[in-house]
Amino acid sequence: MIRSYFIIAWRNLWKSKLFSFINIVGLGLAIPFSLMSLIQVQNAYELDNFHKDRDRIYRVTTIEKPVNGSFAKYATTPFLLADKLNDYPSVEKVTRIVRDYNWELNNRLKTLNVNTIYVEPSFFEIFNFALDKGTLPVAPNELVITSEKAELFFGKADPIGKILTHTTYGGFKITGILKPFKRGTQFRSDVMVSMATYLNFHKQVTDSKGWAEYETFTFIKLKENVQASSLTAVLSDISTKTSAEITDTKKTHQFKPQAFKDISPAYDKLRNNPYVESISDFYFNFFFAIAIILLAGFNYTNLTLARSLGRAKEVGIRKVAGAFRIQLVWQFIIEAIVIAMFALGLGAVFMSIIKNSLNINWISWEVDNKYILWLIYFVFTIFTGVVAGIFPAWILSGFQPVKVLKGIASPASFGKLNLRKTLVVIQLVVSMCYIFFMGHLYSQFKYMATENENYNRKNIYNITLNEGNSRLLINEILKNKSVEQAGLVSIPFGSNAAAYAVKVNKIDENSLAYYFAADNYFIDNMKLNIIAGTNLPTSTSDSAGNFILVNEKTIKNLRLGNAQDAIGKTLILNNNDELRIAGVLKDFCYANYQFEVQPIIMQYNPSQFHVLSIKTKSVVSENAFKDDMEDIWKKIYPHDAMVGGWYEKDMYNRYFPKEDMKFMFLLAFIIFAITLMGLFGMVTYSTEKRIKEIGIRKVVGASVSQIVNLISWSYIKLLLLAGTIALPISYITGKMFESLFIFHDKLNISLMIFFLLMIFMITIATICVQVIRSASVNPVKSLRTE
Amino acid sequence: MNTGNNRTFLLKDVDLSVKEGDFISIMGPSGSGKSTLLNVIGMLDEFNEGEYHFLHESVHKLKEKQRSSLYKQYIGFVFQAYHLIDELTVYENIETPLIYQDVKSSERKAMVADMLDRFNIVGKKDLFPTQLSGGQQQLVGIARALISKPKLLLADEPTGNLNSKQGEEIMTLFKQLNDEGVTIIQVTHSEKNASYGSRVIHLLDGMITK
Numbered sequence: 001m002i003r004s005y006f007i008i009a010w011r012n013l014w015k016s017k018l019f020s021f022i023n024i025v026g027l028g029l030a031i032p033f034s035l036m037s038l039i040q041v042q043n044a045y046e047l048d049n050f051h052k053d054r055d056r057i058y059r060v061t062t063i064e065k066p067v068n069g070s071f072a073k074y075a076t077t078p079f080l081l082a083d084k085l086n087d088y089p090s091v092e093k094v095t096r097i098v099r100d101y102n103w104e105l106n107n108r109l110k111t112l113n114v115n116t117i118y119v120e121p122s123f124f125e126i127f128n129f130a131l132d133k134g135t136l137p138v139a140p141n142e143l144v145i146t147s148e149k150a151e152l153f154f155g156k157a158d159p160i161g162k163i164l165t166h167t168t169y170g171g172f173k174i175t176g177i178l179k180p181f182k183r184g185t186q187f188r189s190d191v192m193v194s195m196a197t198y199l200n201f202h203k204q205v206t207d208s209k210g211w212a213e214y215e216t217f218t219f220i221k222l223k224e225n226v227q228a229s230s231l232t233a234v235l236s237d238i239s240t241k242t243s244a245e246i247t248d249t250k251k252t253h254q255f256k257p258q259a260f261k262d263i264s265p266a267y268d269k270l271r272n273n274p275y276v277e278s279i280s281d282f283y284f285n286f287f288f289a290i291a292i293i294l295l296a297g298f299n300y301t302n303l304t305l306a307r308s309l310g311r312a313k314e315v316g317i318r319k320v321a322g323a324f325r326i327q328l329v330w331q332f333i334i335e336a337i338v339i340a341m342f343a344l345g346l347g348a349v350f351m352s353i354i355k356n357s358l359n360i361n362w363i364s365w366e367v368d369n370k371y372i373l374w375l376i377y378f379v380f381t382i383f384t385g386v387v388a389g390i391f392p393a394w395i396l397s398g399f400q401p402v403k404v405l406k407g408i409a410s411p412a413s414f415g416k417l418n419l420r421k422t423l424v425v426i427q428l429v430v431s432m433c434y435i436f437f438m439g440h441l442y443s444q445f446k447y448m449a450t451e452n453e454n455y456n457r458k459n460i461y462n463i464t465l466n467e468g469n470s471r472l473l474i475n476e477i478l479k480n481k482s483v484e485q486a487g488l489v490s491i492p493f494g495s496n497a498a499a500y501a502v503k504v505n506k507i508d509e510n511s512l513a514y515y516f517a518a519d520n521y522f523i524d525n526m527k528l529n530i531i532a533g534t535n536l537p538t539s540t541s542d543s544a545g546n547f548i549l550v551n552e553k554t555i556k557n558l559r560l561g562n563a564q565d566a567i568g569k570t571l572i573l574n575n576n577d578e579l580r581i582a583g584v585l586k587d588f589c590y591a592n593y594q595f596e597v598q599p600i601i602m603q604y605n606p607s608q609f610h611v612l613s614i615k616t617k618s619v620v621s622e623n624a625f626k627d628d629m630e631d632i633w634k635k636i637y638p639h640d641a642m643v644g645g646w647y648e649k650d651m652y653n654r655y656f657p658k659e660d661m662k663f664m665f666l667l668a669f670i671i672f673a674i675t676l677m678g679l680f681g682m683v684t685y686s687t688e689k690r691i692k693e694i695g696i697r698k699v700v701g702a703s704v705s706q707i708v709n710l711i712s713w714s715y716i717k718l719l720l721l722a723g724t725i726a727l728p729i730s731y732i733t734g735k736m737f738e739s740l741f742i743f744h745d746k747l748n749i750s751l752m753i754f755f756l757l758m759i760f761m762i763t764i765a766t767i768c769v770q771v772i773r774s775a776s777v778n779p780v781k782s783l784r785t786e
Numbered sequence: 787m788n789t790g791n792n793r794t795f796l797l798k799d800v801d802l803s804v805k806e807g808d809f810i811s812i813m814g815p816s817g818s819g820k821s822t823l824l825n826v827i828g829m830l831d832e833f834n835e836g837e838y839h840f841l842h843e844s845v846h847k848l849k850e851k852q853r854s855s856l857y858k859q860y861i862g863f864v865f866q867a868y869h870l871i872d873e874l875t876v877y878e879n880i881e882t883p884l885i886y887q888d889v890k891s892s893e894r895k896a897m898v899a900d901m902l903d904r905f906n907i908v909g910k911k912d913l914f915p916t917q918l919s920g921g922q923q924q925l926v927g928i929a930r931a932l933i934s935k936p937k938l939l940l941a942d943e944p945t946g947n948l949n950s951k952q953g954e955e956i957m958t959l960f961k962q963l964n965d966e967g968v969t970i971i972q973v974t975h976s977e978k979n980a981s982y983g984s985r986v987i988h989l990l991d992g993m994i995t996k
Contacts, residue, residue, distance in 0.1 A: 001885050001888075004878065004881075004885055007878070008871075008873055008874065011873040011874075012873055015873065313869070314871050314872075314873070316869070317869045317870070317871055317882075318871070318882065318886070319854075320830065320863050320869075321882045321883040321886060321930070322854070322857075322858035322883050322886040322887060322934070323886045324851075324854065324886070327886060401830055402825050402830040402831050405830075405865065405867075405869060
């Protein structure tokens with residue numbers, strides 16, 4: 001019986017090629033996103049599966065219990081916990097890991113974001129991470145780096161012994177190169193820094209107050225044949241003792257062991273648990289994937305119902321031949337499953353195309369066990385087929401044989417036209433909302449990538465300076481006729497600056513400010529707005545270093561009154577230098593558009609100038625200018641290559657997430673394509689049914705355009721309805737998205753209108769193509785078939 | 787039977803008893819209720835009033851599922867418009883009822899082969915209905931009706947779409963089947979076809995007149 005179901009399914013698909021094409025391609029386009037989510041699920045189960053003796057490894061978690069308030073669960077513990085654990089005989093090894101965020105390292109030529117963890121040497125003994133060459137990081141400001149990042153910084157040159165600089169923590173010596181490791185690990189990182197570094201900058205974690213802070217991952221490897229229950233007892237003992245040390249924080253805590261294999265996926269949401277997917281993350285991702293599948297599934301439902309009359313006869317005959325309804329339901333479901341299987345094949349192809357053409361680092365593509373993955377795909381596909389097929393199967397199998405065979409069954413008689421219209425409208429609304437949302441994203445990223453409101457990016461060419469005096473280079477460059485002036489800065493806007501401590505009086509508490517070393521020409525080049533006082537003095541002497549510029553936020557934080565009052569006041573920087581405010585800058589966004597403006601301080605400080613910011617005349621050929629600069633550089637530093645770039649371009653690359661936008665665009669394209677194909681199919685099948693009506697209308701004198709108007713109008717109504725629903729939704733989501741950014745452009749209404757018109761035009765064209773074709777048929781032909 | 791607001795009887799006061807082995811022809815003008823009567827007998831159509839006894843079952847008291855398993859077992863249908871499934875081959879069309887009766891594959895093969903043999907259509911078994919002439923299609927339709935060895939064969943104008951020679955062949959076949967013990971009820975317009983039967987029932991406006 002099953003075999004005959006498959007045969008009939010295959011023949012039906014082959015016979016109605018348009019139907020099969022729309023459904024297979026539509027579902028095929030939709031399926032990759034589910035497949036990606038499935039990969040993610042399998043990845044979660046395969047996280048960190050490459051360490052030996054995993055069953056002996058435990059992570060310590062902390063339950064924080066405030067005296068009043070609710071519990072919080074952490075994947076981390078106090079720093080000192082590991083020291084206590086070392087004394088217990090059942091423990092073989094303990095290691096601590098601390099994760100740090102928002103690290104940028106530079107090699108003077110290039111700044112890169114790096115993913116950072118602090119580790120102890122025992123980390124490499126418990127977990128299977130190894131060095132390719134070099135030694136483990138032990139002393140303060142030592143690190144090991146992945147070969148991938150090392151190559152980005154240094155190219156082919158040997159990175160061991162080279163220095164990478166962090167604007168706040170200073171220079172780091174590279175002691176080793178990590179062997180490549182699997183991406184699926186909770187210890188994912190580009191650099192692993194010595195724990196001694198962490199202690200240097202976070203001394204407070206080792207005093208007794210540190211017991212109240214949970215920032216450190218503690219991993220334990222037990223000796224062989226030791227029961228985990230002994231560890232539970234040990235930890236509970238430590239919990240009680242250490243809770244006594246933090247009574248002034250009005251909370252207690254409890255440490256618990258978590259078996260290593262139970263870490264991922266996380267059933268419990270733990271704080272500080274990066275790279276471990278939780279079950280709720282799966283739900284979130286599957287929601288989107290399933291939503292797209294559903295949109296494609298709507299097409300199946302719609303088109304199956306639209307051409308149901310063709311199948312009605314078959315249903316009638318089968319029923320007369322003795323089929324029960326449930327048998328027919330299965331037959332139709334199997335058809336849907338066959339379609340889904342073809343779609344799976346096509347979807348796998350689409351997915352490999354997406355994989356090869358996009359470079360998005362937050363999607364993982366690999367799993368360890370491919371067979372399991374394909375089994376999961378297979379089961380998922382059957383599930384998809386059943387979901388898409390069950391509703392139309394139920395409707396179709398309900399035909400009364402006597403009605404069908406008498407020829408009085410009609411699609412109108414089961415009154416499902418409204419359902420079909422509803423599904424089409426939902427598809428259109430989702431497509432529109434998504435496309436509009438993509439428009440909002442695009443506008444914001446474009447704004448961030450190209451704006452010149454906060455500081456000037458136009459006609460600026462940056463060159464990274466070599467160590468030592470660069471006066472000679474600058475003088476040579478200034479002789480170039482395209483150069484207007486050249487400024488100096490520690491680090492150009494667009495990156496994180498060094499965090500400095502600042503206060504007004506010696507006895508005050510320090511507050512945080514971001515520090516730029518810059519000269520007056522740089523301030524000019526950036527076209528910063530000085531609302532009070534003056535620019536930094538023009539000087540090559542050191543006395544200029546006593547003057548600083550601050551922004552409004554700085555004087556607000558330090559309570560220096562209004563901008564005029566602040567001029568001439570002195571500030572104490574890093575508990576050391578006393579500096580006089582020469583001018584106040586209007587607040588502007590120098591790096592992060594999402595967050596509020598931060599206090600900044602700009603000082604003339606030649607020892608920290610690392611970048612030369614050259615303002616060129618506006619008519620200058622970009623490539624020719626670059627060549628000129630390289631020639632000058634070569635004259636002065638014959639052995640080094642110059643690193644420089646047009647500021648506008650650099651900022652564009654920094655802020656415009658090209659690959660992500662491509663992915664978003666692809667998604668929009670797919671959603672819209674699925675909708676259009678469904679609409680096309682529906683128009684085709686319903687005009688097919690009205691072919692006789694069209695014939696009669698023509699015979700009594702209707703013109704082609706009158707018929708096209710008549711028939712298209714019923715679909716255009718749906719389109720207008722969808723537009724009316726989608727526009728306000730999109731406006732609200734646009735406003736919500738905008739509010740995520742402190743610095744944003746105006747909501748781009750014209751882009752929305754442009755998209756709306758595009759959607760309308762494409763949709764109407766799709767409808768009309770088919771309607772015109774049917775309307776042009778010679779009525780003699782369509783009426784003779786009776 | 788009710789249509790719209792008015793209560794109209796499609797069939798009224800029909801009192802008919804059919805013995806095993808009968809060959810009955812139902813005649814009457816269009817709209818007289820011939821097909822409705824046949825559908826009621828075939829348990830495809832329901833009726834609002836009256837009783838229907840088939841073998842030892844009271845059909846009017848049965849649930850749909852029981853009814854359908856009853857006709858699955860005992861009744862075969864032949865239609866004027868053949869009603870073959872276009873997507874299936876001749877072989878598969880004939881096989882269909884057996885599939886729904888959960889007959890084993892090997893048994894099915896034997897039974898279908900017998901039937902093909904009997905109707906001399908072995909050579910056409912892999913063709914699709916649209917590749918056959920009307921007479922051949924009707925033969926397939928009859929073969930399908932007979933495959934599950936029904937006791938009762940219901941035929942709604944079986945020769946209506948055929949030329950006279952093809953029609954004659956079909957009627958001869960019916961006669962032969964009847965001689966083998968199959969009860970047949972056919973609806974027909976033609977006196978000649980009716981003459982093959984043992985008994986003729988005339989219907990007018992839903993009532994038996996003769």
